[in-house]
Amino acid sequence: MRRALSSAVVALLLALSAGCSGDETDPGADPTPTPKATATAVxxxxxxxxxxxxxxxxxxxxxxxxxxxxxxxxxxxxxxxxxxxxxxxxxxxxxxxxxxxxxxxxxxxxxxxxxxxxxxxxxxxxxxxxxxxxxxxxxxxxxxxxxxxxxxxxxxxxxxxxxxxxxxxxxxxxxxxxxxGMCGTAQPDSPDFERVLCSAPHSWRAIRIVDLGSGRYPGAAVVRERGQAPCEDAGREVADDALNYQWGYEWPTREQWQAGQTYGRCWAPD
Structure with missing residues (x-):
């Protein structure tokens, strides 16, 4: 998950105080100086x-x-x-x-x-x-x-x-x-897919991480290709039938990569 970062615009309070220079004073004035407004630390x-x-x-x-x-x-x-x-x-x-x-x-x-x-x-x-x-x-x-x-x-x-x-x-x-754990209500590329807790009703599960390295985003085609073989192997390993199984791969977008998700996830029916 990428956290949304936002900048706050805050009006600064100006501390105003009245005063005058010189030796003359107003005899009717309150001798107690007006306190300046100050901010209170939280x-x-x-x-x-x-x-x-x-x-x-x-x-x-x-x-x-x-x-x-x-x-x-x-x-x-x-x-x-x-x-x-x-x-x-x-x-x-x-x-x-x-x-x-x-x-x-x-x-x-x-x-x-x-x-x-x-x-x-x-x-x-x-x-x-x-x-x-x-x-x-x-x-x-x-x-x-x-x-x-x-x-x-x-x-x-x-x-x-x-x-x-x-x-x-x-x-x-x-x-x-x-x-x-991270599970899904459908296959990851399905329009009905929603990421949910594995303790909730689900049909697919995230089963393996594919580390895609670091540095600049290599492009969607590259990160998509790097996860194909590892996720196919992961799907085969958890399947009841090694000759008949399903698997899915979820790779990061450029935005997700820049936010720190430099890895993909393998999925399989659960």
């Missing part, structure tokens, strides 16, 4: 905090969601809180700059496995995904310098699943991989 997020949020809210750059008890129904949990690194080559970058957001995205994606367990491919074959949030520009101007990584579970098109049960190391077990 307390940073807490690791392990839980939130009830929508799919759209999970994809926003900042979050206004209120914490809920993790024993209550929730759709997001904070698994990492870090400090923003906005100083690059001696230049101070904005909290919503592409460079800052790219660094946060890479960190949150890399650290998700430390929470949910399993291999890197297990995470990629699951519906558990990282999302990340930063302070608003106004909060950053007031001194906030944190970022936050949350885990969500995609339940289907534009829907999140409740995060019930313990998530720590959940992909280390077959039961956890089955519960949070």
């Amino acid at each position: 307390p940073g997020p807490a690791q392990g905090a839980c939130y009830q949020m929508t799919f759209e809210a999970a994809l926003a750059a900042t979050s206004q969601a209120q914490k809920v008890a993790c024993s209550e129904e929730h759709t997001a949990m904070t698994y990492l809180v870090g400090r923003l690194d906005t100083l690059v080559d001696g230049h101070l970058l904005a909290v919503d700059s592409d460079r800052v957001l790219a660094d946060i995205a890479a960190t949150c994606q890399r650290r998700l496995g430390g929470l949910v367990g399993g291999t890197r491919d297990d995470v990629r074959l699951s519906m558990l995904r990282p999302v990340w949030f930063t302070p608003t520009l106004a909060q950053a101007d007031a001194g906030a310098s944190w970022y936050r990584c949350d885990v969500i579970a995609v339940a289907g098109q534009d829907r999140l699943a409740p995060l019930t049960g313990r998530l720590a190391g959940v992909l280390d077990t077959p039961q956890g991989r089955n519960r949070w």
Whole structure:
């Protein structure tokens, strides 16, 4: 999933105060100086905090969601809180700059496995995904310098699943991989295809990752061709009949590649 990145335009409050120079004063004036308006820093997020949020809210750059008890129904949990690194080559970058957001995205994606367990491919074959949030520009101007990584579970098109049960190391077990695995309601190239949790009704399952390397996007024809043989082999391995089987291959678009998905997925009927 590619997280939608957006820039916020915030009006800065000007601190105005009245005063005059010289020795003369107004004898009727209040001797107490008028305080300047100041911004109040928002307390940073807490690791392990839980939130009830929508799919759209999970994809926003900042979050206004209120914490809920993790024993209550929730759709997001904070698994990492870090400090923003906005100083690059001696230049101070904005909290919503592409460079800052790219660094946060890479960190949150890399650290998700430390929470949910399993291999890197297990995470990629699951519906558990990282999302990340930063302070608003106004909060950053007031001194906030944190970022936050949350885990969500995609339940289907534009829907999140409740995060019930313990998530720590959940992909280390077959039961956890089955519960949070990535499945489909039809063959991946079918117009009726919808990505769903494997614990929901489904007919196809994502079964293997095809690593396509790194660097520049090699083009749709190249990434399509690279996955044909590995996915055919994967489909044969899980089939009841090695002479009669189906398989599918889902390769990344240029946009997905640029967002970090430099791999494809093999699918088979389940």
